[in-house]
Structure formats: C-alpha cells, structure tokens
Amino acid sequence: MKLGPFKSGYVSVIGRPNVGKSTLINQVLKQKLSIVSHKPQTTRHQILAIHSTENGQMVFIDTPGIHNQKGTALNKHLNQTAQSSSHGVEVVLFLVEAMKWTDEDLRAAKVVQQSTAKKILVVNKVDKIKNKEQLIPFVEKILNDFEFDGIHYVSALKNKQIEPLVDVIFNHFPAGEPIFDEDQISDRSTRFFITELIREQLMERFHQELPYSVTVNLESYEVKGLIHHIHAVIWVERKNQKGIIIGKQGEAIKQIGVNARQEIQKFIEAKVNLKLWVKVQSSWTDDIKAIEALGYNDEYK
Numbered sequence: 001m002k003l004g005p006f007k008s009g010y011v012s013v014i015g016r017p018n019v020g021k022s023t024l025i026n027q028v029l030k031q032k033l034s035i036v037s038h039k040p041q042t043t044r045h046q047i048l049a050i051h052s053t054e055n056g057q058m059v060f061i062d063t064p065g066i067h068n069q070k071g072t073a074l075n076k077h078l079n080q081t082a083q084s085s086s087h088g089v090e091v092v093l094f095l096v097e098a099m100k101w102t103d104e105d106l107r108a109a110k111v112v113q114q115s116t117a118k119k120i121l122v123v124n125k126v127d128k129i130k131n132k133e134q135l136i137p138f139v140e141k142i143l144n145d146f147e148f149d150g151i152h153y154v155s156a157l158k159n160k161q162i163e164p165l166v167d168v169i170f171n172h173f174p175a176g177e178p179i180f181d182e183d184q185i186s187d188r189s190t191r192f193f194i195t196e197l198i199r200e201q202l203m204e205r206f207h208q209e210l211p212y213s214v215t216v217n218l219e220s221y222e223v224k225g226l227i228h229h230i231h232a233v234i235w236v237e238r239k240n241q242k243g244i245i246i247g248k249q250g251e252a253i254k255q256i257g258v259n260a261r262q263e264i265q266k267f268i269e270a271k272v273n274l275k276l277w278v279k280v281q282s283s284w285t286d287d288i289k290a291i292e293a294l295g296y297n298d299e300y301k
C-alpha cells in the first residue's frame with residue numbers, strides 16, 4: 001500500500017559478533033546476501049544492501065562486529081569500519097541478543113552513542129526466551145546507561161516483528177528520491193558475493209579447524225559462451241591449514257568446490273566452472289599492506 005511521500009536513507013546495523021546482524025538484514029531483503037554461519041566474526045566487509053519498496057528505499061550498511069581483543073591489524077581495520085559506519089546514516093540499529101550483555105556489547109553501545117543518527121535498540125533472538133517478562137529488566141538496565149529513540153523486539157531468524165521494524169526505520173527517514181536504482185540489490189560486485197559463497201562453504205565445513213583469517217580472492221572471471229569460468233585462491237596462514245582444506249587425496253577441496261559451485265550457480269543463474277587453489281601467505285593478518293592488496297581497504301578510497 002502506498003503511504004505518504006517516498007522516503008530514503010541509510011541505516012547501519014551495529015552489534016557484537018554473532019548477535020544476528022546478517023540474519024536481520026537478509027530477512028529484511030528476503031534474499032541471501034551476506035553469509036551467515038555459526039562462527040562469530042564472519043562479516044568482514046561493509047555490505048551495502050538495498051531494500052526498495054513502493055514507500056521508500058533503505059540502504060543498509062552491514063558492519064563487522066565490534067571486536068574487543070587488541071589483536072591484529074585486521075581486527076583494528078574491522079573496528080575502524082564499524083565506528084565509521086555509525087556516521088553519515090539516518091538510523092543506527094543497535095542489535096543486542098535477548099538476555100545477553102557482554103563487554104563487547106558495552107563497547108558497541110559506546111560506539112552507537114557517539115552517532116548523531118536516530119538510534120533504535122533492537123533486541124534480537126527473543127524466540128530463545130520463554131518468559132518474555134524477563135526482557136523488561138534486561139532492557140531497563142541498558143536504558144539506565146544509554147539513550148535510544150526507540151526499542152524493538154525481534155526474532156531475525158523466525159522473521160518475527162521485522163516488518164514493523166522496517167516501518168519504524170522508514171518513519172525516521174526524510175522524504176526523498178531513491179538513492180539507487182530500484183532493482184539494484186547491492187553495489188557490491190558479483191565477484192565479491194562469489195568469494196563470500198566460497199568462504200561460507202569453508203567456514204561450514206572447517207569452522208573448528210580454520211581460523212577466521214582465511215580469505216578468498218578471485219584470480220579470474222571469464223564468461224565463455226554460456227559458462228562462467230571462475231578461478232579463486234583460498235589464502236591461509238599456515239601449511240597445515242592448506243593440508244586441511246585439500247584433505248586426503250583432494251577430497252575436501254573437491255567437495256568444497258562442488259558445493260560452492262552449486263551456490264554460485266544459484267546466485268548468478270548461470271552454469272559455472274569453478275577452479276580453486278589453496279595458497280599459504282604467512283601471517284598476513286598482521287600485515288596491513290597485504291590487507292590493502294587483498295582489497296579490504298576499498299571503503300576508504
């Protein structure tokens with residue numbers, strides 16, 4: 001139903017790792033864009049996802065979680081991205097998990113408070129809580145220390161109360177033209193999503209054995225006739241990790257390739273010939289130059 005003037009604006013979703021940011025955005029878009037896995041810290045890139053309706057357009061900035069530990073150059077880079085994405089947006093959604101408050105949440109809340117945007121506290125995973133009354137003192141405690149322009153309870157996973165949240169976000173937007181073409185879902189290139197689909201397969205299969213620092217780069221992407229030929233490199237830090245990914249007689253990498261190819265085919269709606277290589281680049285997570293070379297810095301360009 002068409003209501004009032006067309007509205008458009010930017011939203012950023014901020015919260016500690018694993019709180020459900022990607023799940024929430026995917027639910028709003030009803031399309032799988034950023035990867036969701038059980039391993040914390042899977043969202044590395046700032047994903048710009050666009051939700052267009054007849055009433056307005058909402059541009060999502062997905063942020064990496066706020067990381068608490070000091071750690072590597074990569075972690076610092078993720079923190080900077082999270083902090084910068086609370087600026088220059090109309091609405092910040094601060095996502096917390098029902099009945100769970102950690103030091104990382106506290107840190108994320110402090111970042112959110114610095115923003116001049118409208119701030120909405122979104123309590124996610126309420127499906128996990130039997131006695132919903134417990135949520136009142138939980139939220140009151142947060143409100144003792146931090147100010148918000150609204151509070152919202154959702155289950156991103158079960159798609160509960162997502163539509164009303166979308167309406168609330170639109171309410172905070174000014175009237176305005178669409179920011180992007182309405183049929184555009186993300187300004188991230190297809191190439192980026194392809195590498196994320198490969199990473200997702202790696203994380204699903206090896207989330208015990210592999211560190212977060214595994215990354216995937218596309219070496220080449222060529223369309224010949226009806227077939228898309230994709231060559232990708234999986235970068236790891238250590239030789240033994242390379243062994244794990246390849247598996248006995250190449251069995252593991254073969255399966256990763258089969259699964260990733262199926263997902264990529266669904267995503268680009270075309271036949272795919274996928275070739276994967278595994279290469280070792282020692283301790284690249286501590287080398288800021290390597291991070292830049294792999295393209296993690298492109299949001300600062």
Ligand SMILES: Nc1nc2c(ncn2[C@@H]2O[C@H](COP(=O)(O)OP(=O)(O)OP(=O)(O)O)[C@@H](O)[C@H]2O)c(=O)[nH]1
Pocket residue numbers: 015016017018019020021022023024035036037038039040041042043044063064065124125126127128154155156157158
């Ligand atoms: N029960 C329940 N689980 C949820 C809900 N929302 C997300 N999850 C689960 O929580 C886990 C983390 O979700 P993600 O969406 O990847 O979290 P994220 O905040 O994007 O995580 P990072 O990428 O690590 O920053 C996944 O296993 C989700 O299925 C929810 O509403 N209820």
